[in-house]
Amino acid sequence: MTEYGRGQSLPPWHPDDPLFGDKGWDGGRDGTHPGDGDPYAGQYADPYSTGQHQVPHQQQGYYTQQPQQQQYYGQGGYEGPAAGGHYDPGYGMGATDPNGMPTVTDPYNTGQQPGYYGAQQGFPQQQPQGQGYPGPYAQPVPEGYAAPPPGRPDADPETGWDPGPDQGEHAFFSERDDSDDDLDDDEGRSKRSGRRNRGGETKRRSGCACLAVSVLLAGGLGTAGYFGYDLYQTYLAPAPDYPGKGSGQAQVKIPDGASIADMGTELQKAGVVKSARAFVEAAEAEQKASGIQPGTYSLRKKMSGAAAVKLMLDPASQNGLIISEGLRAKKIYELIDEKLGKAKGTTEKTAKNANSTDLGLPAFAKGNPEGFLFPSRYSVGQKSDPLDVLRDMVGRAKAEHTKVDxxxxxxxxxxxxxxxxxxxxxxxxxxxxxxxxxxxxxxxxxxxxxxxxxxxxxxxxxxxxxxxxxxxxxxxxxxxxxxxxxxxxxxxxxxxxxxxxxxxxxxxxxxxxxxxxxxxxxxxxxxxxxxxxxxxxxxxxxxxxxxxxxxxx
Incomplete structure (x- = not known):
């Protein structure tokens, strides 16, 4: 038993079967005349002995496509006037060829072939909507495609088919390299040229994208390299440092509240050390470095970080004025005169002649600095003035008062x-x-x-x-x-x-x-x-x- 039913089996399917093929077929498989050396030419076996020709309808994935409508065929198969290979549009009567097969024509004069097989015994056949692909396989037209009318300039010259611009499978391959399509006609060359131009534009766009990515990558790598080098220089590489104990003289004022890093910055600005980090690293290696207090220091130029730390811990280098807790203002005036090399009574006279605004005293002090010269260590250099020193002390007291509210x-x-x-x-x-x-x-x-x-x-x-x-x-x-x-x-x-x-x-x-x-x-x-x-x-x-x-x- 075959897939067509009981009875005589069909021969293997041949893709050149004229029933599914070229326009203008009028005979056997070899395109000559019906029956020339072909026992199956122009007909199919009748497996049920009905006296009718068995027509494979939508078997093995093949089906016909007609304009959307129902077609009714008369009893006994295909009938119609024998009009020299023209199809009978009446569907009731028709002519057959010498082998008993109906002749097929285009009832609408569209230049395209209708389906070759119809329903039997007058049963209606519902056809899919749209036109089918011409050729031996009669595949359905994908959704969204339409066969162009005859004479359309962009239709395929061989089949008359044009899928339209950039659609479906053809759109996918429209950007491929068509260098192997050796069409000799001018239209073919024009088409290939157009495709290559579009491909060239795509390639140029791809090249620009690649160039942009390359530039970004290069920039990213350059930035990473720069920051990596900076990171290395800042944290991993040895700190730039001078050798030895230095020479010459330099006075450096360390402000109140300065950290070790701040001190290193001040020393670097004054030319004492080559880098602030050299001083910081030396201070971290010296346990007594935490004892370095704000003040004015007499140091040397181009000292190593370790040498600078050692000298700043030496009282001989400290030009600071130390005010102990509990000292009276009169005693403090004397210490300032002594430190600045002023005549005795100079600072006291300055304090008496200055008003509260000059000294920065609060109103409740009533112009008396007593109690507001805060005990601490103060920077006193060669160019310091008594009023400046007193003002620093009052400022330190105000900061303390703010701190304790x-x-x-x-x-x-x-x-x-x-x-x-x-x-x-x-x-x-x-x-x-x-x-x-x-x-x-x-x-x-x-x-x-x-x-x-x-x-x-x-x-x-x-x-x-x-x-x-x-x-x-x-x-x-x-x-x-x-x-x-x-x-x-x-x-x-x-x-x-x-x-x-x-x-x-x-x-x-x-x-x-x-x-x-x-x-x-x-x-x-x-x-x-x-x-x-x-x-x-x-x-x-x-x-x-x-x-x-x-x-x-």
Whole structure:
């Protein structure tokens, strides 16, 4: 049994079968006359003995394509007038060739062949819409294609078919290299030239894209190389450095708050070191480098980083002015005159003649620099001026006050900023050890709260312009607003220049009920809330003072 049914099997399919092929077929397989040496010419087997010719309809993937309509054929197969190979448009009667096959013509005179096989026994045949490909395989036209009318200039000269511009499979191959299409006619050459031109444009566009990518890659590689080299020079390569200890002289001012890196930058600007990193690396290798303080240094030109670090740690190179905690303004003036080589009294006169604006003092200072010359190390060079040095000290004090929020914290404590600075100056004068600062502050606060006289010897010493532990009964009768034996409350202002620790203690006194304290001897300060105990402590203090005098102290 074959796939066509029971009965005589069909011969193998031959692609040159004229039933599926060229226009104008009129005979056997070899295109001559029907039946010439071909037992199957012009007909197909009748497997069911119906007396009708069996027509393969859409078998093995082949099917006919007609204009969309239903076609009805008469009984007994193909009939129509024998009109010399012309097809009967009436569909009812028709002519056959000598072999019994219907002759086929184009009913619409389109120059194209209709389908060769129709339905049998009058059954309607629904045809697919559109025109079919001519040729032996009768493939369907892909969707979106249309056969051009006869005579269309861009139709294929052999088949009459033109798929239209840039469509389907033909569009895919329109950009291929057509160098092997050796068409000799002018139209062919024109088409090939057009395709090559379009291909050339594509190739040029591709070449430009490749060039752009290459430029971008080259730029990226160049940028990466540049930053890689910079990274190497910055972090991996040895720091540029001078050899040896250098020569000549150079004064370098290290500003307040400068880091090691900032110091290296200043040294590089002054020509002391070749690079800031050379100084930083040398400082990192020296444990004592953290002790380098702001100030003015006398150094040499073209020093190695290690040599610069070593010299800056040497006190001989430091042109800074060191102001210790608790120094009075009068003593500070003397130190400035000495450091600058000025006549004695020059700085004090400058301070008295300057107003608050010149010195940068706050309004509550009332023009008095006492308490605002912050203890620290200051840069003093050969060209420094006394007023500039004083201004630097006041500026440092203001920075400290901002740091601890003096105004806000004083308000919380129920005091003014001036009162806090005055308390801090008392603490700085009376406290001897670190652990005593908070306790002395508590005694001051408790006495002020209870309205008890402070009775501090330090206030009398300030009024008398001296520093002594011996306070006589006569001293306690000194008429001065700074005499806290006679005047209740705080003195008119600070009695020295307190540092950070004293200011913090004034704002945050240690908790306690102490009312009295006395330093019997260094490292032995006794605090108590009992008057009797305090009196005994005072007796011990007097004994220690007698021993010192006996020993010539």
């Amino acid at each position: 003096l105004a806000g914290e004083a308000r919380k404590a129920g005091k003014t900023p001036e009162e806090i600075l005055t308390i801090a100056s008392l603490i700085q004068a009376e406290a001897q050890q670190d652990g005593e600062f908070g306790k002395v502050s508590r005694v001051i606060h408790n006495r002020l709260d209870k309205d008890i006289l402070l009775q501090f010897d330090s206030t009398i010493n300030y009024a008398k312009g001296r520093s002594s532990l011996d306070t006589s009964v006569e001293d306690t009768k000194l008429k001065s607003p700074y005499n806290t034996y006679l005047n209740r409350g705080l003195p008119p202002g600070p009695i020295d220049n307190p540092g950070h620790q004293a200011i913090e203690a004034a704002l945050n006194p240690t908790k306690g009920n102490w009312i009295y304290f006395v330093t019997v001897k260094p490292g032995d300060t006794r605090f108590t809330a009992s008057k009797a105990e305090h009196d005994r402590n005072v007796q011990d203090f007097n004994k220690e003072q007698r021993k010192k005098k006996e020993n010539g102290g």
